Amino acid sequence: xxxxxxxxxxxxxxxxxxxxxxxxxxxxxxxxxxxxxxxxxxxxxxxxxxxxxxxxxxxxxxxxxxxxxxxxxxxxxxxxxxxxxxxxxxxxxxxxxxxxxxxxxxxxxxxxxxxxxxxxxxxxxxxxxxxxxxxxxxxxxxxxxxxxxxxxxxxxxxxxxxxxxxxxxxxxxxxxxxxxxxxxxxxxxxxxxxxxxxxxxxxxxxxxxxxxxxxxxxxxxxxxxxxxxxxxxxxxxxxxxxxxxxxxxxxxxxxxxxxxxxxxxxxxxxxxxxxxxxxxxxxxxxxxxxxxxxxxxxxxxxxxxxxxxxxxxxxxxxxxxxxxxxxxxxxxxxxxxxxxxxxxxxxxxxxxxxxxxxxxxxxxxxxxxxxxxxxxxxxxxxxxxxxxxxxxxxxxxxxxxxxxxxxxxxxxxxxxxxxxxxxxxxxxxxxxxxxxxxxxxxxxxxxxxxxxxxxxxxxxxxxxxxxxxxxxxxxxxxx
Amino acid sequence: xxxxxxxxxxxxxxxxxxxxxxxxxxxxxxxxxxxxxxxxxxxxxxxxxxxxxxxxxxxxxxxxxxxxxxxxxxxxxxxxxxxxxxxxxxxxxxxxxxxx
Numbered sequence: 001x002x003x004x005x006x007x008x009x010x011x012x013x014x015x016x017x018x019x020x021x022x023x024x025x026x027x028x029x030x031x032x033x034x035x036x037x038x039x040x041x042x043x044x045x046x047x048x049x050x051x052x053x054x055x056x057x058x059x060x061x062x063x064x065x066x067x068x069x070x071x072x073x074x075x076x077x078x079x080x081x082x083x084x085x086x087x088x089x090x091x092x093x094x095x096x097x098x099x100x101x102x103x104x105x106x107x108x109x110x111x112x113x114x115x116x117x118x119x120x121x122x123x124x125x126x127x128x129x130x131x132x133x134x135x136x137x138x139x140x141x142x143x144x145x146x147x148x149x150x151x152x153x154x155x156x157x158x159x160x161x162x163x164x165x166x167x168x169x170x171x172x173x174x175x176x177x178x179x180x181x182x183x184x185x186x187x188x189x190x191x192x193x194x195x196x197x198x199x200x201x202x203x204x205x206x207x208x209x210x211x212x213x214x215x216x217x218x219x220x221x222x223x224x225x226x227x228x229x230x231x232x233x234x235x236x237x238x239x240x241x242x243x244x245x246x247x248x249x250x251x252x253x254x255x256x257x258x259x260x261x262x263x264x265x266x267x268x269x270x271x272x273x274x275x276x277x278x279x280x281x282x283x284x285x286x287x288x289x290x291x292x293x294x295x296x297x298x299x300x301x302x303x304x305x306x307x308x309x310x311x312x313x314x315x316x317x318x319x320x321x322x323x324x325x326x327x328x329x330x331x332x333x334x335x336x337x338x339x340x341x342x343x344x345x346x347x348x349x350x351x352x353x354x355x356x357x358x359x360x361x362x363x364x365x366x367x368x369x370x371x372x373x374x375x376x377x378x379x380x381x382x383x384x385x386x387x388x389x390x391x392x393x394x395x396x397x398x399x400x401x402x403x404x405x406x407x408x409x410x411x412x413x414x415x416x417x418x419x420x421x422x423x424x425x426x427x428x429x430x431x432x433x434x435x436x437x438x439x440x441x442x443x444x445x446x447x448x449x450x451x452x453x454x455x456x457x458x459x460x461x462x463x464x465x466x467x468x469x470x471x472x473x474x475x476x477x478x479x
Numbered sequence: 480x481x482x483x484x485x486x487x488x489x490x491x492x493x494x495x496x497x498x499x500x501x502x503x504x505x506x507x508x509x510x511x512x513x514x515x516x517x518x519x520x521x522x523x524x525x526x527x528x529x530x531x532x533x534x535x536x537x538x539x540x541x542x543x544x545x546x547x548x549x550x551x552x553x554x555x556x557x558x559x560x561x562x563x564x565x566x567x568x569x570x571x572x573x574x575x576x577x578x579x
Contacts, residue, residue, distance in 0.1 A: 101558035194534040208534055234546045240539040306517040317494060324495070326571050331564035337576045338495065346497025354496060358487060359510050361494040375520050377530035382523070384531055417512050433534040 003027065005167050007073050007221040011114075014061050014072040021054035021061075021072030025116050028074045032118070032165050039141045041150075041159040043079050045119035046086045050074070053116045060114075070228055071114035076166035078157045079120040080127050081212065082201035083107055086117075090203050091135040092125045094329045094348030104201025105236065106170060106212045106229040113228040118166055121156030125350045126320065127177055127205045129153050130423055133413055134352040144186050145448055148406040151181030154215065158185040161215045168216040168225050172202060174209045175308050176401075176426025179438035182215055183401035183451020186440045186477075188222045188468065189215040193458045194433035195240035197226075198233030206315035207238075209308075209430050219439065219469040223247040226461065245462040255470040256290030258463075261394035265301035266425055271403040278442040278450040279400045281479035282471070286398065289470055294394050298386040301428055303379050308427040309420055310363050310376030316353075317360030323348060355416060384432040391457040396467050399425050401438040401451035425453060435461045439468045440477040452476065481514035482507060 005024065013019040029047060036042050057072045077083060080090050082100035089095045103111075111117065124134035132140045132155030142150040143163035150159040154171030158181035161169050171178040173191035182189020191213040202212055214225035227247050233239045262283065267276065287293055325331035325344030332343035349357070363372035390397060404422055412419050429436040434455055441452035452471070456464035487507045491498050498506065533540060560566040565573070 097562070099558075099562055101555035195539060232544075237541045237544055237546075238535060239544075240535060241544060242539060300523075303520055303523065306520050309513065310517060321494070325564060326573055327559070327563055329564065334574060337574050340574050341495040342497040345495055346499075349496075351502075354498065354502065355506050355509060357494050357496055358490050358498075358506055359513060361490045362482065362486065362510070362514075365490060365493060372514075372517065374530055375525060377532060378525035378528040379520050379523060381528050381531035382525070416509050417516055420513070 003031070003164050006218065007070060007167060007224045010073045010167060011067055011069070011071045014057060015067050017061060021057040021116060022051060024072055025050050025054045025074055025118065028118055028165065035163055035165060039143055039159055039163055039165070040138050041121055041140050041156040041163065041165060042076065042119045043089060043091065043122050043137055043156070044087045046083070046117060049086065050116050050118050053111060057114050057116070068112070068114035069224060070110065073115045073167050074118050075110060075115045076118055076121045076157055076160040076169040077107060078123050078154050078169065078171045080123060080172050080203045080205070081107060081170060082203065083117065083120065086120060088120060088203070089137070090126045091123050091137055092348065092350065092353070093136045094323045096330065098328045100201070102201060105198035105233045107201065109229045110170070115228070121154070121160055121169060123156055124153035125353050126203070126316070127153040127172055127174055128316070128352050128356055130176065130180060130419055131407070131412065132156065132181070133409065134350060136350055139409060142185060142406050145406045148408055149184065151184030151406060153177040155181045157215050158182055158187060158189065161185070161187050161217060168214055168221050170212055170229070171215050173211050173213055173430065174206050175312060175430045176423045178213045178215060179401050179426050179436055179451065179453060180423070182438040184406035184449065186443065186449030187215055187217055188219050188437065188439050189213070190222050190226060190437040190464070191435060192226055192230060192461050193435045195238055195242070196435070196459065196461065197229050198236040198239040200233055200235040204319040206312040207319065208315060209312060219465060219472050220251060222437070223251055223465045242459050247462050247465050250462045250466045251469050253466055254290070255467050258291045258396065258467060259294055259394040260286055260291045261294050261296040261390050261397040263296050263298040263301065263390070263397060263399060265298050266399035270421070270424070271400065272405065274444040275400055275403060275405060275450050278444065278479060279452055282441040282452045282476055283398060285471060285474050285476050285479060289474055296390050296394060296397070298390060298428070300379065300382045300386050304383055304428045304431060305420055305424055307376045307379045307383060308423070308431060309359070310372050311380060311431070313356040313360030314364050314373050315360070317357045317364065320353070320357055352416070380431050383428055387432040387434055387455070395463060397455040399453045399455070401425060401453040405444055405448040405450060429455050434458050435464050437464050437468050439472060442477070442479040480511060482511050
């Protein structure tokens with residue numbers, strides 16, 4: 001059972017005084033208290049900060065002021081995003097007691113838009129994983145499929161939204177970490193173009209790939225959250241000055257005549273047949289909406305996983321050098337400085353993080369740089385070119401989000417390569433820097449959610465959202 | 480075999496990462512399998528391909544969007560030091576630095 005709250009219904013309720021922002025936040029904290037011990041979606045709650053913000057919103061309503069677009073909306077924030085005064089762990093022991101001295105820009109923008117931040121959500125350690133099983137603080141349960149993973153790495157954000165322990169959430173996506181858990185939990189989950197949302201205050205994993213984006217229970221809420229956090233930030237030189245479109249202007253426009261590319265490489269071997277069936281039915285929904293379906297080929301798709309795991313681990317090995325026991329986190333005692341670094345890092349990082357540091361350091365090391373890292377950067381250019389070429393012919397590209405639905409806990413933890421291979425449909429868009437959304441596209445056996453992914457060209461967020469909205473309105477979630 | 484035990488030890492040294500004996504062998508085997516898979520990139524001739532070192536290009540490139548380098552006051556030094564493992568304001572204290 002959900003409360004049925006949406007971004008707009010919360011704002012309306014506060015505006016018309018049917019409910020106060022404080023009451024709505026209280027209602028959510030009650031739900032969290034009842035359900036979180038089982039789900040493990042939240043790691044830290046920040047009631048004082050939430051109620052303070054709710055009271056600010058209620059005071060604005062009392063004074064008859066114009067309410068901002070997210071007034072009173074309870075949101076959850078992935079624990080890789082900094083929140084001033086609120087513990088931010090990246091689900092790692094090495095940041096177990098870290099309290100950031102500043103807020104991420106995305107968090108500042110959400111609160112400026114009236115949102116009420118409820119707490120911080122569980123994820124794979126440093127966002128490295130596709131199942132949430134790499135959290136140092138225990139796995140998150142999938143709220144819609146008992147005994148199965150919620151996906152990852154933004155598993156806590158996806159589970160919190162799916163279980164209605166928040167109206168929306170922020171996640172982060174490096175190779176699929178917003179879209180894949182969105183797909184596994186049956187919600188709407190979007191990464192904007194690289195550069196669309198400021199990453200100031202996002203704890204870095206792979207800087208040429210990391211993005212912050214929204215997860216919500218419907219496309220319209222997803223658009224509203226993205227709208228609030230998008231835009232240039234002087235504190236992040238990779239946030240662009242490209243104008244932010246007003247997504248509400250085109251969200252409900254018809255999509256008749258839109259050209260949709262269906263890349264054959266996304267429907268090959270390794271795809272669960274039940275997923276294929278749902279996506280095929282979803283594509284029929286688009287056809288019935290008057291979209292023109294175009295068969296396309298993206299010839300370098302099959303090289304995306306290899307490319308991604310070179311680039312992402314190389315960047316991670318560099319970004320994670322800062323965890324050295326000097327400035328934050330626990331410190332392991334040793335007689336020498338180097339010994340202290342080694343012991344602190346050995347004790348503080350979990351297995352997946354260590355594995356990626358070793359692999360990433362290796363592909364960057366003398367003698368291997370050209371064969372791996374440089375090669376990866378070159379193939380990345382080819383993958384980005386596949387998309388550039390495709391968007392010369394079509395307006396959007398539709399694929400499955402994941403080749404498989406949510407799998408059982410523990411089923412894949414012993415084989416990292418098999419886990420990586422399941423990211424095949426999401427890492428491509430990450431490497432190319434383009435926007436992508438995952439939206440519900442039926443449930444296998446009426447239970448296991450399937451996600452359909454829509455890619456658009458760089459800074460084509462409005463079109464991606466428009467197509468997603470049309471698909472959802474036409475009953476795409478129940479194919 | 481793509482990666483040896485000595486390679487893993489060398490990389491662990493480079494990245495200041497203590498690995499236990501069992502970790503060493505497990506990661507070696509797993510990374511070996513991953514590198515084997517990554518080898519498929521050699522099917523592609525990339526001799527005439529420019530590496531993609533930046534996602535944003537042209538007027539959106541990071542160096543085109545740099546701001547003026549002006550000094551702004553930093554008011555969080557106290558908070559930063561408060562959460563350090565061994566602070567001695569205004570410094571972080573570390574173990575003695577000796578020759579390796």
